[in-house]
Structure formats: structure tokens, C-alpha cells
Amino acid sequence: MRGVWGLISRQWFLLALVLSLAIGFGLTDAVRPLAASSVVRSMLTASVLFLMGLTLQADSIRRNLRSPGPSLLAIGVNVLLVPLLALPALWLLSPEMAGGLIVTSLVPSTLASAAVWTRKAGGDDAAAMVVSVVTNLACFLVAPIGLWLILGRFTEISPRDQVVSLLLWVVIPMVLGQVVRRIALEKWATSQRNRLSTLAQIGILVMVCFGSVASADRMAGRVESGAGEIVAVGAMAISVHVVAFALAIAAARAIHAPPSGQIAVAISGSQKTLMVGLQIGLDFGVSILPMIIYHVGQLMIDTVIVQHWAKRYPAESLAGGSQGGEVARRAASVTSRENSVETEPNDAIAALKKRDPGV
Numbered sequence: 001m002r003g004v005w006g007l008i009s010r011q012w013f014l015l016a017l018v019l020s021l022a023i024g025f026g027l028t029d030a031v032r033p034l035a036a037s038s039v040v041r042s043m044l045t046a047s048v049l050f051l052m053g054l055t056l057q058a059d060s061i062r063r064n065l066r067s068p069g070p071s072l073l074a075i076g077v078n079v080l081l082v083p084l085l086a087l088p089a090l091w092l093l094s095p096e097m098a099g100g101l102i103v104t105s106l107v108p109s110t111l112a113s114a115a116v117w118t119r120k121a122g123g124d125d126a127a128a129m130v131v132s133v134v135t136n137l138a139c140f141l142v143a144p145i146g147l148w149l150i151l152g153r154f155t156e157i158s159p160r161d162q163v164v165s166l167l168l169w170v171v172i173p174m175v176l177g178q179v180v181r182r183i184a185l186e187k188w189a190t191s192q193r194n195r196l197s198t199l200a201q202i203g204i205l206v207m208v209c210f211g212s213v214a215s216a217d218r219m220a221g222r223v224e225s226g227a228g229e230i231v232a233v234g235a236m237a238i239s240v241h242v243v244a245f246a247l248a249i250a251a252a253r254a255i256h257a258p259p260s261g262q263i264a265v266a267i268s269g270s271q272k273t274l275m276v277g278l279q280i281g282l283d284f285g286v287s288i289l290p291m292i293i294y295h296v297g298q299l300m301i302d303t304v305i306v307q308h309w310a311k312r313y314p315a316e317s318l319a320g321g322s323q324g325g326e327v328a329r330r331a332a333s334v335t336s337r338e339n340s341v342e343t344e345p346n347d348a349i350a351a352l353k354k355r356d357p358g359v
Contacts, residue, residue: 013201014296020205021292024212032217035210038283042165045279046173048203052111052275053177054185055193055200056133062126070252070261071130077248077269078109078135079142083150085240089290090150096215097233099151099286104294105240106146107277108135111174114268117302121309123263131268136174139276140166147284157284165283170276207278211288230289237294242301244270263309271298 008015024031034040086105089098109132119125135142144162151157181189189196248269252262277291 013205014299016201016205017208017292017296020208021212024209025216028213028216031209031213035213041207041210041279041282042169044203044207045275046169048200048207048275049170050173050177051196051200051203053174054181054189055196056111056174056178056181057190067261068127068130069255070124070257070265071127071134073251073255073257074109074127074131074248074265074269075134077244077251077265078131078272079138081247082240082244082270082272083146085243086236087150089236090154093233093236094229095154096285096287097229097290099284100281100288100290101233101237101240101294102150103143103147103281103284103286104237104272104277104291106143106150107272107280108132108139108142109268110271110273111136113299114271117306118264118267121263121267121306122260123267124258124260125264127261127264128268131264136273136276137171140171143276143280147280151284162280162283166276166280169279204275204278207275207282208288208292211278211282211291214282214285215287215289233287233290234293234297237290238297238301241270241294241298245301245305267302267306271302 024035083102083105086101089101092098093101111132112129114132115125115128118128140163143166144157144159147162148157148159245266248266249262252265257265272291272294274291274295277295278288281288281291
């Protein structure tokens, strides 16, 4: 019984994710009034992004300014490569599913889990944090322009409306949260980061439930919507992440990035945040299933890879003394908590370079 409760406590978010999907698909009529309100969805998105900005500790970014190569490469992977890898979905999937995967490919990197996994694997967490911050701040331009270029010939898209929406409900709340943290609430936000992150995750789960209602409405009456299509979507979403991860490592090696930089490029370049994707997807009327599958897939796949690297370099996975070891242990129990762990310097980068120049 203790093992069962331990599993539930570690994976509660994934279990709650399944429950949110079930509620949305099973209680569609009851949830629809709230799910259909763009004001409710926008306020929920703004609240979650404010909490993420409030708990985001981005001080380590300054360490990356001396050698920004890996960060710039990872930004390119996240902004350009992942959307290119998702393009075949336009010909292989239904319009709703293809649109959902395209939206997923255009949203920014995760706000903190990329840095957590990078640090746990012995990589440069400062580089990963730069990627997270830059892609999230730029999403109000990147996503609308990308959607207009890719989906504009299939449906009517107003980039201006999306720019305004993402600026108001994503970028400004996140920046405001960071400003409030730095001006007045840094110590409090640090001490309460787990509770604040849990609140943010609950907001994400509510948004998933809303998205499930919209997906259920669109799938109703469609004979071709079934297990086969879901399997195809899952295969494509996971393939995009895995291929982006592998190509990111290859590109990092090509520019002679250190092993720590290779890890940062692969993880932060291939990961995608869920909340922004849900907001855009619901506004555009595409399926949220590709976003859910991509998010769950990246958590599970990257966890396995990070654990492999941590076992291969046991000293590096416990970098930074006892405090770093505690962070590494906590990272396993907050798999999908994007802002719940602080970033500390990784003292094991030098040792990692000596052991294996190619990771």
C-alpha cells in the first residue's frame, strides 16, 4: 500500500491529467458553459502564467551570457526545427489533429522542467533557462506568424488578434509575476514555490478539461475518429519529439558544444509547454489531444534519458553538494511541475567533460 501511495504522490499530475480528460469527454454538457467562455479561459491562462513567472528563478541566466552558442542553437531547434518536423501531419492526419500538432510545435519550451532535467542529467541548466525564458517571451510573435505561414492557406487566420491575445494573456502575466517576485515577494515565492506550482498545475488541469469538451464536440458524429487516429497522432507527436531531441544533440556536436551544452540543447530545444498550447488550440478550434500526448511523451521519454545519463555519470547527477542532490531527488517526484524547483549552478560540468566528450 505504501508503494501505491508513493506512486500516486509522485505521478499525481499524470493521473489527474487522465481524470481531467475523462471528465471533459464524459461530462461534456455540464462543463461546456465554462469551457465555451473565452474570458474564463483567458483569465485562467493569465493566472497560471503569473504563478509561473512568480516562481521562476532566472538568476542563473547571467552565467550563460559568456557562451550563448548552445542556447541560441536550442532556440533555433525549438522555434524552427520542431515545426518543420510536424509538417507531415498536414497530409497524414485529420485537419483537427494536424492543427493540434502544428500548434504544439509552435509553442515555447517548458518554463522550468527543461532546466530541472538538464541539471539532473549533468547539463548546463543556465543555457536551458535562457531557452525557456526567450521562447516564452517571444511566443506572442513566433506562434501567430508560424500559424499564419503553415495553416493560413487552409483556414482564415488573423495574426494580429493572436499577437494581442498572447501578449495580454501569456507574456504580460509572466513578466508581471517575475517583476512582483523581484520587487517584493522573492523570499515568500521561494518558500511557497511548491504550493504555487501546484496551483498552476491545477489551472492546467482545468484547461485540459475545457479542451476535452471542445474536442468531444468536434469528434461527435465523425466516424473516422477512433483508436486508429489516436494511435497515429500519438506516433507522430512522440516521433517529432524524439527526432528533434536526436537532431539537437547532433547539431550541438557539430558546433563543438561541450557535453553539458549538448544536454541543454537536446532537452530545452525539444520540449514544449502545455498551457500556451491549450490557450492557442482552443482559440483556433483544433484538437488538444496532440498537445497532451506530446507533453506526456516528453515527460516520460526525457525522464528515461535523464535517468540513464544520471546513472552513467552518478557524481554529476548529484551536483552542487547536498543541496544539488536534494534537487535531483525532488525532480523525479515533480516530473511535470514546470516551476517548482530552483536552478542552482551545476558544479559537475567539468567532470562530465572529462568523462565523455560526446555524451
